[in-house]
Amino acid sequence: ALEQMLYNHKSPQLFTVTPQFGDEKFSLQAKLSFRTNPDGSYSLVPHFIRNEPQLDQEFKGYTFTKEDKAELHKTGNLGKVVDLADPKTGEIQKCLVSIDKLTNEIEAMPVNKIYIKPKVANIDLDMKAIGVLKNGGLIREQHIELPNGAKFTADLQYSASKRDIVFVNSDLYRHNQAQEKGEQQQARDTWHNADGSLKRLERWCKIPLNEQQQADYLAGKKVLVGEGKDRFGNDCTIYFQYDPKKGQPETTRVYPDRNKVVGVAEESKTQMAVNNDGKTNEATKNMKEPLQRGQAAPKDDNQQHQQKKPKGPKI
Structure with a gap:
């Protein structure tokens, strides 16, 4: 992952990050990348999972047509060069556009920065084929043989998200696409297992939960977590319970004397x-x-x- 990120790519896989809101932490899945700051330093940037790609919104000055949306949903790639505005400089650049299949993030790659290797798997690419790929086109019905021995027929296309050639319109691609979709749905859901059951929680509001508390939560009961403090330092008793309407647990705080609790203790x-x-x-x-x-x-x-x-x- 680090090697990919050092070449201005996102990590190929998802990582668990835990942002904190108030006194509670939430485990979320995200890809990671590096951002260069004006002073020359680098920052780690999370790319969180979106429910769906925002194709109805304008993207860097470009509005997706009905045909564009259909193509992006079908292959993950727009399949043509479009003019996009650089958000920092306003400069118009010719780019290819793709969707990250794990995060649903829309990504663009300037054509003048695309590098295509002369060989993909067992397929040798001449300059004409490379030109087609740089313009978003397909090299159709190639007989692919991978180093692991897998053989299949697929079209080749450049992905702005992966910064590389991908296999589309093949049985293997459709299998991988379904697998990625399943991984995406599982990663997006913090509170449930793959089969839809509740995940067991070992802590809540930084307080460890014993076996009985964990079992009560899984049974849908309201659980007494213990004594704690809210974000203002007020003493309170903390409860939590799974809310089936919201699809996540909710916290309840009970104060010894609620009338005395006004903002700051x-x-x-x-x-x-x-x-x-x-x-x-x-x-x-x-x-x-x-x-x-x-x-x-x-x-x-x-x-x-x-x-x-x-x-x-x-x-």
Whole structure:
């Protein structure tokens, strides 16, 4: 995967990434790639799975026709060169367009950056054939023999998503396409197994679940997870239960005294005002370190010394 990514490709397979929203983490599947930043450094970019390719929306200034959509659904490739606008510079480039079969992401490849090897599997390509492929065309009914011994007949076409020649309109392609679709549906569903049953969860809100809690969740029961805190630091009792309408588990938090819970816990209000809002009070205005949770005054001799007003210069 790393070798592919170093050549400006996406990883060929999906990886599990765990973005965090508030105090909860979610496991999602994504392909990965590198992005070059203006300062020359690199960032890792996730390409999450989409429910379907956004073919009804304009793509880099191009609107897909009914025929375009049919071709993309059939082979994954547009099959022709189109003019697309570079999103950074606005420059118009002649490109091939394809759909990533695992993520449903629409991708483009400028024709002037396409490199096609002179041999694909056992097929030798002359300059005329390479020219056809660079323009999105098909080299039809080629008798393919793979190094593993597999033999089949297929058309050759360039994929902007894979940055390589792919086999289309063959029994092997249709088999792979069905397999990829099954993998895509399974990867998209975080909460269910391939057979539609609920996945067993070992933790919720960072709290480990015992065997009984896991069994109760799988049975559709409301599960008492334990005592925890919400994103504002308030103490609460956490429950969760699978919601069949939403197709995912939902969290419920019960507070000891709900009327006292308004945004930030009372004990943390001074800390929030000083550290986040830049406010001061007489007890902490000269301190250099950020306040800790529940702190409203100097915590030790060092901070007490910082808080003393400095004397003026000697004359």
